[in-house]
Amino acid sequence: MFLRWFQQNSWRHFVGLFGTIFAIFPLYLVVLASFSPSQSLQSTSFIPRAFVLDNFTMLFTDPTVPFLLWMKNSALIAGAVSLLSVIIGAASAFAFSRLRFKGKRVGLQALLLVQMFPSVLALSAIYVIMERVFVFAPEWGLGTLGGLVLVYLGGSMGVNIWLMKGFVDSIPLELDEAAKVDGASAMQTYWQIFVPLAMPILSVVTLLSFIGLFNEFILARMFLPETENRTIAVGLQGFIGGQYSANWGPFAAGSLLASVPIIIVFMTLQRYIIGGLTAGSVKG
Amino acid sequence: MRIFKGNIYAVIAKLIFVTLAMSVLGYLMLAAFGTGDTNIAIFLAVCILIVAFAYLTNISIPLKFFAPGIMFLIAFVIVPMVFTLSMSVFKYQTGNMLSKEAAVATIDQQGVTSDENETAYDVVIGHYGEKTSTIAILGSEAVEVEGAAPGVTAKFDTVLGYLDGDKTNLAVLATDTWGDSQYAYFLATPTVFTPLTEEQVTLEEVNYSAVETKGFTRFTKAELSAMIETIPGLKFKYETRYFLKLGAPVKGSFEGSVNQSMSVYTYFISTKDKYRIVPAADVVKDGSGMAIKAKNFTKFTSSQIAKYSEEIGKIHLAYKKPAPYFIGIETLPSPGTSFAYSIVQIKNIQYDKKADTFTNVLSGDVYKDDGKGNFRNIKKTKDYLDPGWRQGVWFENFASLLNDTRIRDPLIQVFIWTIAFAFLTVITQFALGLLVAIAMDKKIRGRGIYRSLMILPYAMPSIMSILIWGGMLDTNGAINSLFNLDVNWLQDPWMAKFSVLLVNLWLGFPYFYLIAAGSLQAIPKELAESAGIDGANPRQIFRLITLPLLLRMLTPLLVASFAFNFNNFNIIYLLTGGGPSFEFGSVAGATDILISYTYKLAFDTTIQNYGLASAISVVIFIIVAGMSMYGIRKSKVLDDFA
Numbered sequence: 001m002f003l004r005w006f007q008q009n010s011w012r013h014f015v016g017l018f019g020t021i022f023a024i025f026p027l028y029l030v031v032l033a034s035f036s037p038s039q040s041l042q043s044t045s046f047i048p049r050a051f052v053l054d055n056f057t058m059l060f061t062d063p064t065v066p067f068l069l070w071m072k073n074s075a076l077i078a079g080a081v082s083l084l085s086v087i088i089g090a091a092s093a094f095a096f097s098r099l100r101f102k103g104k105r106v107g108l109q110a111l112l113l114v115q116m117f118p119s120v121l122a123l124s125a126i127y128v129i130m131e132r133v134f135v136f137a138p139e140w141g142l143g144t145l146g147g148l149v150l151v152y153l154g155g156s157m158g159v160n161i162w163l164m165k166g167f168v169d170s171i172p173l174e175l176d177e178a179a180k181v182d183g184a185s186a187m188q189t190y191w192q193i194f195v196p197l198a199m200p201i202l203s204v205v206t207l208l209s210f211i212g213l214f215n216e217f218i219l220a221r222m223f224l225p226e227t228e229n230r231t232i233a234v235g236l237q238g239f240i241g242g243q244y245s246a247n248w249g250p251f252a253a254g255s256l257l258a259s260v261p262i263i264i265v266f267m268t269l270q271r272y273i274i275g276g277l278t279a280g281s282v283k284g
Numbered sequence: 285m286r287i288f289k290g291n292i293y294a295v296i297a298k299l300i301f302v303t304l305a306m307s308v309l310g311y312l313m314l315a316a317f318g319t320g321d322t323n324i325a326i327f328l329a330v331c332i333l334i335v336a337f338a339y340l341t342n343i344s345i346p347l348k349f350f351a352p353g354i355m356f357l358i359a360f361v362i363v364p365m366v367f368t369l370s371m372s373v374f375k376y377q378t379g380n381m382l383s384k385e386a387a388v389a390t391i392d393q394q395g396v397t398s399d400e401n402e403t404a405y406d407v408v409i410g411h412y413g414e415k416t417s418t419i420a421i422l423g424s425e426a427v428e429v430e431g432a433a434p435g436v437t438a439k440f441d442t443v444l445g446y447l448d449g450d451k452t453n454l455a456v457l458a459t460d461t462w463g464d465s466q467y468a469y470f471l472a473t474p475t476v477f478t479p480l481t482e483e484q485v486t487l488e489e490v491n492y493s494a495v496e497t498k499g500f501t502r503f504t505k506a507e508l509s510a511m512i513e514t515i516p517g518l519k520f521k522y523e524t525r526y527f528l529k530l531g532a533p534v535k536g537s538f539e540g541s542v543n544q545s546m547s548v549y550t551y552f553i554s555t556k557d558k559y560r561i562v563p564a565a566d567v568v569k570d571g572s573g574m575a576i577k578a579k580n581f582t583k584f585t586s587s588q589i590a591k592y593s594e595e596i597g598k599i600h601l602a603y604k605k606p607a608p609y610f611i612g613i614e615t616l617p618s619p620g621t622s623f624a625y626s627i628v629q630i631k632n633i634q635y636d637k638k639a640d641t642f643t644n645v646l647s648g649d650v651y652k653d654d655g656k657g658n659f660r661n662i663k664k665t666k667d668y669l670d671p672g673w674r675q676g677v678w679f680e681n682f683a684s685l686l687n688d689t690r691i692r693d694p695l696i697q698v699f700i701w702t703i704a705f706a707f708l709t710v711i712t713q714f715a716l717g718l719l720v721a722i723a724m725d726k727k728i729r730g731r732g733i734y735r736s737l738m739i740l741p742y743a744m745p746s747i748m749s750i751l752i753w754g755g756m757l758d759t760n761g762a763i764n765s766l767f768n769l770d771v772n773w774l775q776d777p778w779m780a781k782f783s784v785l786l787v788n789l790w791l792g793f794p795y796f797y798l799i800a801a802g803s804l805q806a807i808p809k810e811l812a813e814s815a816g817i818d819g820a821n822p823r824q825i826f827r828l829i830t831l832p833l834l835l836r837m838l839t840p841l842l843v844a845s846f847a848f849n850f851n852n853f854n855i856i857y858l859l860t861g862g863g864p865s866f867e868f869g870s871v872a873g874a875t876d877i878l879i880s881y882t883y884k885l886a887f888d889t890t891i892q893n894y895g896l897a898s899a900i901s902v903v904i905f906i907i908v909a910g911m912s913m914y915g916i917r918k919s920k921v922l923d924d925f926a
Contacts, residue, residue: 023794029762123887
């Protein structure tokens with residue numbers, strides 16, 4: 001009886017255990033480091049020797065480390081960009097999916113091409129443009145949160161339109177045809193049929209793009225050099241700034257605090273997120 | 285029956301939004317015009333037109349949906365992209381960053397050198413005449429004048445010779461024949477004055493003047509006649525402030541008289557076009573005799589200096605010698621003082637606008653536009669003027685990717701690793717993800733827990749996890765210390781490659797697990813069941829039914845993942861920085877992929893080469909776009925729109 005169970009299931013448990021250990025090993029070390037009094041990641045034991053909250057208190061009390069401000073910046077930027085880009089992108093995705101017009105195929109292909117261009121390579125051009133914008137509109141130029149939001153918005157447009165078009169394609173066409181028969185204009189179909197139907201999908205895309213923006217590093221580092229303007233990713237990276245094992249305690253504590261909300265949201269909504277991941281690219 | 289009707293609130297809301305958008309855009313447009321950013325202003329004007337066209341007319345309904353997205357896409361993606369791509373046909377690197385006009389202006393401004401004597405003056409800055417814009421300086425030039433020392437009438441009988449047998453070490457031995465001074469005898473060199481007593485010298489018998497002393501050798505008559513012309517210019521130290529000059533020779537000795545040198549100031553006012561000598565009577569002097577005020581000259585207040593500071597820094601004021609000499613102001617007066625520091629300079633590099641050449645007026649060298657972004661010496665071709673400018677060089681950057689071994693060899697290695705990295709990443713991530721998915725494709729005990737823990741790496745912000753892995757893999761990091769290893773995870777070329785793949789596997793396998801799990805669910809169970817009935821074992825079912833179906837479903841995702849990892853900048857840049865370098869000082873390293881290499885070429889080295897980086901960008905773009913197009917064609921996404 002047991003032997004049979006073992007034959008059938010043991011390898012599954014073996015794989016599961018292996019995968020789990022592989023997955024959580026670094027995360028366990030981060031937790032360990034964040035509660036450890038030592039400043040390095042050089043732990044010699046899997047079992048914690050001491051348990052202190054110094055690293056956490058430092059994040060909230062040290063005036064040179066505006067941790068909460070960084071979190072707020074990241075939340076503001078990622079929040080604003082993900083919301084706006086979905087609002088703007090959904091309209092374009094709808095048009096690409098549902099409306100008939102000249103040049104649609106060319107437009108789609110152009111969008112796909114543009115989206116392929118790695119934004120890291122266009123850094124210098126973006127820098128030059130935003131430097132000029134700063135001269136005439138200081139709130140929206142280089143070094144401002146507003147400016148970074150604009151740049152991110154532009155950058156996320158291609159991917160988001162493309163992703164959402166995939167979703168929109170999966171919404172049955174019959175619904176808008178019925179609306180059309182009932183005399184709805186394109187705008188009315190969009191607002192009264194499409195938007196309510198697509199709400200769950202749009203939320204998922206918002207969330208995905210929020211997480212993606214939370215992870216953005218290079219543009220944010222170049223764009224916001226001032227300490228109080230940094231995003232959480234750039235701010236925390238400053239702790240270890242290139243040479244590892246410098247200030248791992250606060251870094252680990254900060255990463256933990258910054259990641260927990262994201263992980264919770266992700267875990268709660270994983271069913272929808274995973275559906276979203278596949279729907280954009282896989283058809284049928 | 286029409287169910288959908290126009291709604292008055294919707295119309296009002298639309299109008300409010302459109303007005304708001306247009307007024308914000310309009311405001312920005314005017315501001316951009318105001319600061320001279322015409323290109324941006326024109327773009328904003330076009331945006332306003334598009335908004336008006338799209339939302340206030342019914343000409344194009346799709347445009348209503350596209351307008352905002354398109355505007356953002358153009359401003360922040362297409363324009364930078366076109367700019368970047370177009371840079372690939374330019375020589376655009378450190379030293380060649382400016383436009384040609386700016387480069388000419390900079391060379392022209394920097395093309396000065398100080399004059400032969402490095403003349404410098406302390407000057408007062410002000411204006412000449414009534415107009416404050418006629419910037420002028422009031423300067424005092426010290427002139428050394430020699431004259432008889434006041435109150436010292438003594439004349440000495442001297443003989444000229446040298447010390448210690450060294451004929452260049454001139455000295456005079458002097459005798460106070462008339463007893464006018466306190467020194468009966470002394471020995472003087474140009475810098476040292478030594479009084480002597482009668483015991484130390486040997487006297488000549490006729491007129492009792494000293495002719496010998498210890499270490500002193502008198503010049504012979506022949507030697508003296510050979511140097512007769514230089515004698516009037518000689519100066520020998522007398523006491524501390526004065527010096528002795530020699531008069532005409534009388535029977536082999538000279539009459540020595542005591543002189544002093546004084547600095548006497550002459551005064552001048554210099555403007556851009558004229559250098560004026562000012563008589564001493566027209567100036568007011570300070571305690572040291574330097575002019576602080578003068579007729580027709582008004583000193584600037586500190587606020588006036590601040591106002592004109594930029595102009596003052598650049599101004600070329602006339603000098604007493606004609607152009608190319610001029611006076612430039614080096615430093616403004618520090619607070620509380622009157623004098624600025626100015627130096628006489630020569631405009632040695634001069635631009636000939638017609639011929640488009642620079643000439644060095646001192647050496648006569650001519651520098652010509654070499655067609656490659658620099659003014660180059662037409663004779664000595666290694667010599668060129670700095671800075672250069674962005675010069676269109678057509679496909680030279682692309683050619684250098686193929687021809688220049690210093691660029692080509694690392695690029696080939698980087699390219700091979702890029703492909704290997706992306707390919708191995710996809711394979712390992714997919715393999716582990718699929719294995720886990722198959723293992724979890726049965727309701728075993730604890731599946732929920734396994735699942736939640738295994739997708740943690742995917743839920744965690746990747747930027748944090750990459751940095752943490754970096755710390756763990758450090759030679760002093762957790763992995764080496766926990767397992768008591770001494771492995772150079774990130775600095776050894778092969779271990780670094782392995783580490784990058786390992787970390788990327790960790791980051792990506794949960795994604796493929798989730799995807800594969802979903803796809804496994806979507807495969808109808810009947811297929812496997814009927815195959816089982818037909819006598820297939822589980823392995824055959826997997827190999828012949830499940831895997832082909834999965835692959836077919838997931839090919840587009842695998843291609844997308846390949847394309848993503850082809851440009852996976854973060855993991856490389858944050859984990860290894862592309863290192864370790866191929867050799868000391870080289871930009872490319874063992875784990876560099878094309879995009880991180882390109883980024884480092886453009887931003888991370890001392891010689892930033894945008895032109896070359898752009899050329900590589902074009903290549904990357906073509907490869908990735910080609911791959912994606914192929915992937916999309918294959919999955920037939922675009923077929924619906926044919």
